[in-house]
Amino acid sequence: MADDIHGALREAIRTILPDVECVLGWGSGPDPLRSAPLFMKSPEDVERFRAGELAVNNLAVFLPEYAGRKVGIVVKGCDSRSVVQLISETLVKREEVVIIGYPCRGVVDVAKIAAAIGLGNEDLEAGLVERAEVNGDTVSVTVRGETKTFPFKDVMAAKCSICRYPNAVLHDVFIGEKAEAREDSYADLEKYEAMSLEERFRFWEKEMERCIRCYACRNACPLCVCRDHCVASSREPHWLSQADSTRDKLFFQLIHATHLAGRCTGCGECARACPVGIPVGLFKRFINRAAGQLFGFQGGLDPEAVSPLQRFLVDEPTIKEKEWK
Amino acid sequence: MRIGVFVCHCGSNIAATVDSAAVAAAARDFDEVVFSTDTMYTCSEPGQTGIIEAIKTHALDGVVVAACSPRMHEPTFRRAVERAGVNRYMVEMANIREHVSWIGKDKEANTNKATELVRMAVEKLRLNRPLFPKTFKATRRVLVIGGGVAGIQTALDCAEAGLEVVMVERESTIGGKMAKLDKTFPTVDCSSCILGPKMVDVAQHPNITLYASAEVEAVSGFVGNFEVTIRKKVTCVDWEKCTGCGLCTEKCPSKKAYNRFDEGVGPTTAINIPFPQAIPKKAVIDKEFCRYFTTGKCGVCAKICPTGAINYEQQEELAQEKVGAIVAATGYDLFDWRAYGEYGAGRYPDVISSLQYERMLSASGPTGGHIKRPSDGKEPKTVVFIQCVGSRDASIGRPYCSGFCCMYTAKQAILTKDHIPDSQSYVFYMDIRAPGKAYDEFTRRAMEEYGAQYVRGRVALIYPKGDKLVVRGTDTLMSSQVEVEADLVVLAAGAEAARNASGLAEKLHISYDTYGFFVEGHPKLRPVETNTAGVFLAGACQGPKDIPSSVAQGSAAAAKVLGLLSKDVLESDPQIAQVTLQRCIGCGKCIRVCPFQAIRETDFRGQRKAEVIEAVCQGCGLCNATCPQGAIQLSHFTDNQVLAEVEALCRC
Ligand SMILES: Cc1cc2nc3c(=O)[nH]c(=O)nc-3n(C[C@H](O)[C@H](O)[C@H](O)COP(=O)(O)OP(=O)(O)OC[C@H]3O[C@@H](n4cnc5c(N)ncnc54)[C@H](O)[C@@H]3O)c2cc1C
Ligand code: SF4
Ligand code: SF4
Ligand code: SF4
Ligand code: SF4
Numbered sequence: 001m002a003d004d005i006h007g008a009l010r011e012a013i014r015t016i017l018p019d020v021e022c023v024l025g026w027g028s029g030p031d032p033l034r035s036a037p038l039f040m041k042s043p044e045d046v047e048r049f050r051a052g053e054l055a056v057n058n059l060a061v062f063l064p065e066y067a068g069r070k071v072g073i074v075v076k077g078c079d080s081r082s083v084v085q086l087i088s089e090t091l092v093k094r095e096e097v098v099i100i101g102y103p104c105r106g107v108v109d110v111a112k113i114a115a116a117i118g119l120g121n122e123d124l125e126a127g128l129v130e131r132a133e134v135n136g137d138t139v140s141v142t143v144r145g146e147t148k149t150f151p152f153k154d155v156m157a158a159k160c161s162i163c164r165y166p167n168a169v170l171h172d173v174f175i176g177e178k179a180e181a182r183e184d185s186y187a188d189l190e191k192y193e194a195m196s197l198e199e200r201f202r203f204w205e206k207e208m209e210r211c212i213r214c215y216a217c218r219n220a221c222p223l224c225v226c227r228d229h230c231v232a233s234s235r236e237p238h239w240l241s242q243a244d245s246t247r248d249k250l251f252f253q254l255i256h257a258t259h260l261a262g263r264c265t266g267c268g269e270c271a272r273a274c275p276v277g278i279p280v281g282l283f284k285r286f287i288n289r290a291a292g293q294l295f296g297f298q299g300g301l302d303p304e305a306v307s308p309l310q311r312f313l314v315d316e317p318t319i320k321e322k323e324w325k
Numbered sequence: 326m327r328i329g330v331f332v333c334h335c336g337s338n339i340a341a342t343v344d345s346a347a348v349a350a351a352a353r354d355f356d357e358v359v360f361s362t363d364t365m366y367t368c369s370e371p372g373q374t375g376i377i378e379a380i381k382t383h384a385l386d387g388v389v390v391a392a393c394s395p396r397m398h399e400p401t402f403r404r405a406v407e408r409a410g411v412n413r414y415m416v417e418m419a420n421i422r423e424h425v426s427w428i429g430k431d432k433e434a435n436t437n438k439a440t441e442l443v444r445m446a447v448e449k450l451r452l453n454r455p456l457f458p459k460t461f462k463a464t465r466r467v468l469v470i471g472g473g474v475a476g477i478q479t480a481l482d483c484a485e486a487g488l489e490v491v492m493v494e495r496e497s498t499i500g501g502k503m504a505k506l507d508k509t510f511p512t513v514d515c516s517s518c519i520l521g522p523k524m525v526d527v528a529q530h531p532n533i534t535l536y537a538s539a540e541v542e543a544v545s546g547f548v549g550n551f552e553v554t555i556r557k558k559v560t561c562v563d564w565e566k567c568t569g570c571g572l573c574t575e576k577c578p579s580k581k582a583y584n585r586f587d588e589g590v591g592p593t594t595a596i597n598i599p600f601p602q603a604i605p606k607k608a609v610i611d612k613e614f615c616r617y618f619t620t621g622k623c624g625v626c627a628k629i630c631p632t633g634a635i636n637y638e639q640q641e642e643l644a645q646e647k648v649g650a651i652v653a654a655t656g657y658d659l660f661d662w663r664a665y666g667e668y669g670a671g672r673y674p675d676v677i678s679s680l681q682y683e684r685m686l687s688a689s690g691p692t693g694g695h696i697k698r699p700s701d702g703k704e705p706k707t708v709v710f711i712q713c714v715g716s717r718d719a720s721i722g723r724p725y726c727s728g729f730c731c732m733y734t735a736k737q738a739i740l741t742k743d744h745i746p747d748s749q750s751y752v753f754y755m756d757i758r759a760p761g762k763a764y765d766e767f768t769r770r771a772m773e774e775y776g777a778q779y780v781r782g783r784v785a786l787i788y789p790k791g792d793k794l795v796v797r798g799t800d801t802l803m804s805s806q807v808e809v810e811a812d813l814v815v816l817a818a819g820a821e822a823a824r825n826a827s828g829l830a831e832k833l834h835i836s837y838d839t840y841g842f843f844v845e846g847h848p849k850l851r852p853v854e855t856n857t858a859g860v861f862l863a864g865a866c867q868g869p870k871d872i873p874s875s876v877a878q879g880s881a882a883a884a885k886v887l888g889l890l891s892k893d894v895l896e897s898d899p900q901i902a903q904v905t906l907q908r909c910i911g912c913g914k915c916i917r918v919c920p921f922q923a924i925r926e927t928d929f930r931g932q933r934k935a936e937v938i939e940a941v942c943q944g945c946g947l948c949n950a951t952c953p954q955g956a957i958q959l960s961h962f963t964d965n966q967v968l969a970e971v972e973a974l975c976r977c
Contacts, residue, residue, distance in 0.1 A: 090913050229908050229954040236905075237955035237964030259953040312920040312947060314831045 006051065008175045009074065009102055013046050016072045016098050016173075023072035023100075024062055026055040030126035032133075033141060034110060037062065049074075053134045053152065056107045058082055058267045060222040063092045070096045076104040077179075078159065080168035081265035081300030082222040087170075088303050089263070089310070091225055101168025103179035106152070106160030108134075111277060113141055113155045117148055121277060158188070159268040159281075169301055186289045192282065204250055210276040211249040217280050218256060220273035223263050223299075231255060257283035262291045262307040265300035294318065326451055329385040330361035330443060331376055332421070333368075333392035339426040344436040348391060348421070351440045355447045359383055368398050373405040380409035387411070387453060389446045391419040391439060396847075412455030414899070414961055417446040441974060448973040452966045456899035461940055463549030463895045464649040466491065467886050470541055470829065473501020474872055475864020476654030477523050478879025479886070484532035486887050491646045492527065493555055496585075497538045498603035500524055501656050505586065507686035507694075509872055510736040511767035517602055517689070524604040534646075537605055542643060544651070544832050545922070547941055548859030549895040551651060555644040561610035562596070566634035569606030571598055573626035573635070582614035584691065588681045590699070591691025596626045596635075601689060608634075650859045650886045653843055654879065655829060657820040657865040660715030660723060667786050668714070668816060674700040675794055676787060676814045679710075679733060686740050696744050698813055701792065705748065705812030708741050709796045710734045711784050712754040716819030725840065727819035728869040731758045734817045735771035742775040750777040751809050753784050753798055761873070780807055787814060820869040833860050834921070834943075842868045853882040857943075861885050900961040901942040902949060908956035909934045915948035915957050924948060924957075 013023050017040070027038030027048040035054050040046050051074060059073055060082035075083060080101060086092040111121040119128075131142035140149040153161075160166075162184035168174060192200060215232065218224045231239045232252050239255065240248050256270070264284040271281035291297050295308035296318045308316065315321065330352040334340035345363040352361040360383040364372050367390055376388060388411070390402050395418040403413035419442040429435050465488055469480045472494035480490045498504070504524075506516035527533055542556040579595035586599035595614040598606055608626075616623035617637055627635040659680055663671040675698050677685075688694035698705055712734055716727040731754065738750040752771075757779075759765040771777045784798040793810045800807045822841025830837040835855040836844040843862050846854035853861050863882040864875035889895075902915075902923070911933030916924045923941035927934050935948075935957060949959040958964060 225912055226910055226954040229910055229956065231954050234908070234955065237958070238968065239955070239964065306917060310914050310917050310951065312918050 002176075005102060005176045006049075009051055009100065010046050010049055012100050012173045012175055013040060013049060013072065013074070014043055016100070017041075017043065017046070019070065020072045020098055021066065021069045023074065023098075024059040025049045025074040026051060026057065026059075031124070031129040032131055033108075033113065033124075033129040051102060053106065053108050053139070053156075054132065056110070056157070056272070058220070058222055058269045060086060060267075061220060061269070063097065063222070064225050066096070067092070068096070070098070072098040072100060074100045074102070075168050075171070076102075076107070077163060077165040077167050077169065078104075078265065078267045080170055081165060082267055083300075084170050084303050085223060085263055085265050085300035085307075086225075088300075088305055088307070089223075094303060099168060099171045099173070101171035101174040103176045104160075104163075104166045105179050106156040106163070106166075108139060108152075108155050109157040109272075111272075112157075113139065113150070116150055116155060117141060117143055119143075122275060157268065157272070159266060162188075165301075170303060186285065189282070189286060189289065192286075204253075205246050207278050208246045208249045208253070211246075211278060212276060213244075213249060213252075214275060216273040216275060217253075217270040217278075220269040221256070221260070222267065222269065223260060223265075224256070253280055253283055256280070257287050260284055261287045262295065262297055262309040263299045264288055265298075326357045326387050327383060327385050328355075328358045328360075328387045328389060328447060328450060329376070329379050329383060330355075330358055330389045330391065330447065331367050331372075331379075332361070332363040332439075332443070333372070333390065334363060334365050335392060335422055335426075336366065339392070339422050342426045342430055342432050342435045343421055343439045344432060345391075345439075347436050348439045348443060352389075352443050352447070355444055357387075357451055358447060360385065367392050368401050373401070376402070376405050377409040380406065380411055385411070387415040387417075387450045389417050389419060389443060389450055391421045391443050391446070393422040394418075394420050394424075412457075414456040415450070415453055417450040417453065419443045419446040444976075445970040445973045448969040449966050452963070452969055453961070456960055458896040458899050459939065460894045460896055461549060462893060463890060464551075464647045465489070465890045465893070466646070466648045467890070468493065468541075468551070468553055468646065468648040468651045469863075470651065470653050471495075471501070471655035471823075471864070471866065472499030472527070472535070472537070473654060473656040473864055473875070474503045474520060474523075475656065475866075475870075475875040475879040475882075476501070476652070477520075477527055478876045479652045479654060479863050479883045480533055481523060481526055481530065482880050482883030483886055484530045486883070488532065488887065488890060490530075490533045491553070491555075491648060492533060492535045493539050493541055494535070494537045495540045495558075496599070497560065497607060497609040498586075498599050498605065499527060499535070499537060500602075500604070502680070503872060504600065504602075505588070505680060505687075506683050507688075507690070508736065508740060510732045511761070511763045513736065513739065517687075521602045524602065528604045535605065536644065537607070538609060539644075541829065541832060544834075547921075547943070548857075548889070549649045550940065551648050551859065553646045553648060553651075555646060557642040557644060559612075559639050559641055560607070561612070561615070561635065561637055561639050562608045563634045563636050563639070564605065564607045566632040567607045567630075568632060568634075569598060569603075569608070570631065571608070572629050572631065573608055574598060576625050576629045578623065578625060579614045579616050579619075582611050587684045587691045588678065590677075590681045590684045610635075610637075649890050650861065651833060652861045652863055652882045652886060653829065653833060653835070653855075653866055654863040654882075655823045655826060655866040656875075657869060658823050660727075660819045660821045662714045662816050662818045664721050665714065667784070668711070668814075669787055673787065673789060673794060673814075674698075675705075675812065676816065678816055678818045679730070679737065680818070682737055682815045683733075686737070686744065694744070696741065696813070703812070704745055706745065707809065707811050707813075708738075708748060708750045709794075709809050709811040709814045710738060710750060710752045710817060711796075711814065712752065712817045713783075714816040714818050715821070716817075717755060723819055723821070723840070726758060726869075728758070729871040730817040730819060731756075731768065732761075732764060732871065734815075735759075735768040735777070737815065738771045738777035739775045742777070750775075751796075751811070752777055752779045753796075754779060754781060755783065756781075761871070782807070820865060823866060826866060833857065835860050835862075842866065853878055853885055859889065897940055898944060900944045900959065901939055902937045902944070902946070902957050902959050904935050904937060904957045906934055908954055909952075910954070910956070911935065912953075914951050914953070918947050918951045920945065920947065 023040040026035040029036035166179040332345045332349040349361040349363040421439040469492045542554040546552045577594035584593035612618045684690040782799040782801040826841040861882040863879040927936040946959045
């Protein structure tokens with residue numbers, strides 16, 4: 001990402017700092033490749049701020065905790081949709097958040113890079129990556145003194161190649177020229193839909209076998225606001241047993257997906273957070289497409305909108321029930 | 326828990342395809358079941374006694390009845406266990422009739438399925454808890470919406486029995502369609518002579534408050550305690566002052582206003598009183614035609630009115646009424662026959678609707694009871710009636726029979742002969758439907774005594790020829806083409822739901838069918854109830870109905886209201902939503918999704934939480950299904966109860 005944008009972003013953050021409790025952004029993480037959330041309270045903190053292709057996390061996940069206090073947040077396009085969805089659900093108040101947007105050309109998929117250098121995601125111990133740099137269209141990573149360079153598009157997150165909203169859909173400040181939107185035809189789902197139900201079930205059973213029930217997927221989701229009250233760990237109601245069974249694990253994914261129906265903005269954090277690489281985002285992709293087809297609705301675009309499954313209408317405008325024969 | 330299971334034979338209804346004894350035997354192995362048996366008719370007196378005795382002998386604290394639909398007999402069994410001292414919510418039903426015996430013939434499969442359903446019911450029951458209704462005070466007043474003959478009947482019956490009645494009618498007078506009719510079948514007595522006195526009674530009854538030119542704007546609350554907002558439309562006349570003298574209508578210079586009461590047969594004045602017997606007899610200005618509004622100058626009526634009632638600046642007003650029950654009696658409207666291109670789609674002036682013809686026949690109507698062709702005012706000699714216009718025609722989305730058209734067409738054919746003795750009537754019909762008392766005799770009289778020519782078949786085309794209309798159709802009995810040169814064609818337009826009936830249904834939270842007619846609680850056993858407690862139906866709003874049936878329903882609805890409000894206190898259903906405060910994170914999803922606005926946000930020690938307004942909750946369960954962490958649970962249908970049923974089923 002260009003230095004002038006970084007500079008302008010830092011300037012914008014500094015400008016709002018006096019008005020807010022803190023500004024959420026990114027700083028360096030366990031190693032140069034990975035970013036970590038940065039909670040900026042002072043101008044010195046702002047020096048450590050970085051955005052761009054390595055700014056992967058969706059910081060909207062922290063917003064509901066700040067209810068009642070005013071905060072700033074720096075957002076990519078996808079992050080901004082989470083903020084919008086939270087506002088539309090009254091979980092975040094518009095007047096309590098200052099949104100700073102910038103054009104996003106995509107972020108890296110750390111798991112893809114790890115795989116390209118012949119490592120598993122779980123092998124990426126802190127400090128292993130010595131250097132990471134994005135130069136125009138390439139990404140260079142240095143591990144154990146050896147530098148490897150990849151075309152950015154090869155290691156870009158899958159969600160970014162189909163991103164329709166690379167610029168913040170809602171913002172108070174926007175720094176830089178708007179990035180170009182891409183198209184999403186849900187082509188990735190075709191492969192799974194071609195499977196028979198039986199095959200699909202086997203596929204998921206196999207995937208879910210790896211699940212360690214860490215609930216990182218849930219905790220990373222900015223819209224999973226139940227936190228400690230999640231049904232996954234309650235007896236009253238008792239939706240899931242604590243048994244180490246694949247079916248219970250799969251059931252949790254289905255619960256997560258249905259709870260996100262008509263709300264999920266496709267930020268991809270759930271799948272990214274999974275330490276064992278289960279493609280849990282697919283469930284939500286499937287339901288997101290259905291919400292679009294059925295209700296003409298996508299989450300996180302309009303702060304005034306109410307998700308179709310979060311309201312009661314006698315007649316859904318897109319479902320002409322009375323004309324059914 | 327000590328559970329008893331009773332498996333019904335329902336005579337042979339169940340036993341023919343389900344081995345009830347085997348189901349009972351299998352149930353003995355289920356957890357906590359200490360007694361099970363099969364009975365011939367569980368709902369019968371001995372059947373219920375059997376349950377009560379078993380409860381006493383085996384110290385049961387829960388009962389599963391495997392029989393018919395709970396919609397049928399759940400109340401029966403709840404009362405039975407209550408008589409034995411067990412809480413009424415400690416009963417579960419497994420529907421092994423509608424869900425099993427009636428839909429499958431394979432006895433072995435049916436028996437297995439019945440056993441599974443019983444297992445589910447047992448698992449659910451194990452998590453049931455005694456529930457207790459709360460009592461609340463009911464408002465002993467009733468709202469009647471629609472002042473047709475059905476609504477009038479309801480209002481009078483209720484008022485006579487001592488209830489206060491609020492009637493809301495959207496036109497400026499009550500009377501509905503019946504007020505527009507000349508004579509009524511099958512006795513051919515004068516419509517306004519029999520309706521008029523009832524209308525006067527409505528006006529004069531001390532217990533009835535009438536809002537005419539008004540509509541229901543909003544309804545909130547629940548059975549026993551509805552809050553109704555009534556929108557009084559702008560009439561530009563202060564009805565407190567208007568005496569109905571009619572001077573204004575005599576002097577109004579705008580004499581070409583559309584006459585709604587006369588269905589457009591003959592014009593009226595911009596300020597008008599629909600008909601001499603109107604109740605209330607008050608003038609209304611039609612702004613579309615009033616010169617004061619169209620040209621800004623006039624004010625004749627304001628000058629002439631002896632009481633100074635005219636108020637061009639009048640604004641809409643809202644009124645509030647509290648009632649305990651609501652009766653919808655909004656009737657029907659006529660199908661717009663212009664949908665039929667083959668009948669001229671409204672282009673030929675001498676093709677008119679049956680209701681327009683009624684106005685022509687009426688001595689107090691626009692033609693003074695003379696039948697005249699709209700085109701040239703001549704008396705027609707050949708009159709063709711076409712039945713089923715907009716009825717029994719799936720191609721225009723009206724597959725149902727309107728019920729009364731066969732009868733009124735026969736009536737109109739008879740009256741035509743009375744008015745014009747040298748006339749000849751032809752009636753094109755599909756079938757004659759005259760099943761009421763003295764009805765078939767009546768249609769026969771039209772044919773035999775009054776010489777009306779009945780032709781069985783549909784009309785394919787009407788086209789003008791000189792000053793006549795050629796009606797071309799097929800006689801399906803003779804298999805021949807028929808052509809009649811008619812002076813006047815009367816279309817028996819079918820009935821459809823009253824304008825915007827669906828909108829009202831939504832305000833009342835009642836269901837309506839594809840055609841907009843309101844849906845009764847049960848087609849046979851709850852004909853005037855709806856599935857919303859405290860809301861009842863009367864007359865043609867539930868489906869096309871003639872006057873005798875509408876009046877009968879009007880009285881039936883009144884009886885239901887009187888029964889309901891005979892007590893000052895009503896019991897609330899405890900099957901409602903409840904919030905577990907510790908679990909609720911105050912996300913507000915339940916608040917947004919509740920169709921009855923039964924949940925509000927509260928502050929609990931500084932935290933945002935949801936709270937159910939118990940009396941308003943209808944127990945629909947939407948909030949329960951929406952709350953992601955299950956913090957709001959529907960009593961008697963908690964997640965755990967439903968999950969237990971699913972588990973039981975998956976275990977089989
Ligand atoms: C041409 C013709 C001839 C007929 N002849 C006979 C006959 O001879 N004998 C016979 O038995 N039957 C006859 N009928 C049938 C008869 O008209 C009906 O049976 C009867 O009118 C039904 O009464 P009702 O009160 O249910 O409905 P309606 O008469 O339709 O009255 C409903 C009332 O509710 C009002 N309303 C509607 N919506 C609202 C609203 N949202 N808010 C407030 N008010 C509202 C309407 O303005 C109306 O006043 C004839 C019908 C037709 C079309
Ligand atoms: S479910 Fe996954 S993709 Fe959807 S909003 Fe949550 S984290 Fe983002
Ligand atoms: S993040 Fe992955 S492993 Fe953890 S609970 Fe979710 S699916 Fe299972
Ligand atoms: S949906 Fe559940 S958690 Fe949210 S406010 Fe309602 S009861 Fe509370
Ligand atoms: S069950 Fe829930 S959604 Fe339904 S009426 Fe009651 S509070 Fe409202």
